[in-house]
Amino acid sequence: MKVHSEDFEIDLFPEIEDVFVPENKGYEDVFFPIYSVKLSDIDERWGDETIHMIQFNEDPYNTETVKYYKDYCKDCMIAFELVDGKYKFKTDLGFFNLTDDWKDYHKQTKESYFKSKESFIKGESDFDPEDLIFGGEPHWWQSDETPLDPDGFPMLFVSEFETDRICNDSCDKKMYLFYSHKHKLVVQIYQIT
Template sequence: MRFTLFISAILLLGCTPKDTIAIERQLILSADFSHYDNFFPIQTLNLIKKGIKDKIHIMYVCFDPGIDGEKEFPGEDYMDDFSFKIMKDGKYQPTFDKSALVIGNDFKEYFKEDFDSYKKLKAEGNISRFIEMPEKPEWWQYDQTPKNSKGKPMTFICQIDMGRIIINDDCRLFVFYDQDDRMVKYVYQRT
């Protein structure tokens, strides 16, 4: 049943297994962010068949919930709703400050557990099986579809229940894209 749903989701989105690429941080993030362990790369999607020219990198970003968040994130962004600018080389440049990635002493144990859980699943080679591609976001709370700089809704790409990959964050990650702004937006919702 799960296999059938996975194949259906792939066909629905127009993305086949050969259209996905296993990824490492250094290949998808700007040099000034690629050394941070907070980024847990899952998959890169090639959605050219859906008219999306940019490759979409899917990853979880682990933030310490104890950070202030006021100065680390621009505008209305915060640790559950943040953006990446797509650079000319296709890598992501986070719009948030590096200080958002600081892990405090109170959170280090949880971060290590999450990182170890992620690494174990990634080593098994099938971490992308958790990516879901419904036609529309299946919101846990309320509709948080982001808008681009012109006020138009961004394109929904996929969602992932992160509690299936990491231990200490039971969130659903929603990924959105805008071709005009060359921007990717991540939205986390929690139960």
């Protein structure tokens, strides 16, 4: 559902096929799209590709998933390649394998996300797109974790979002979205209180 803020056209709760590349089997079980914006709204030189904020809930206690860690996919961080405005995950979905102890938390995240999406579509949500933050400097809850692109330069901060507004994660969690246009690289970091 597209809404307008002061500077952006925002697509809230976009469909999974509008966010991820066609070969996205299994993505719907671990990625929950919150909103999308055109890169040209952030920097007019970047064209009409779209960037997306994604909710996710990986198992912090499953040490077996470390084998799927990559430069930009590790503890509290995930990354995507931007391909024609859609995301391709930068590592294997085994990154999201769950221990039995974490399955209930993941289920809560997924169920509360879809409940929030349904409420928003019905016009019954108090989620206000005007409260979304774009550009400027991130409001870090902990220390500055701005990622560096493959050339060693700080990536551009795009947006931040507190997930408890739409999902029950059993903790306070804020996600930060960064982008490198040169490398078509999207990185999301989260911090908790």
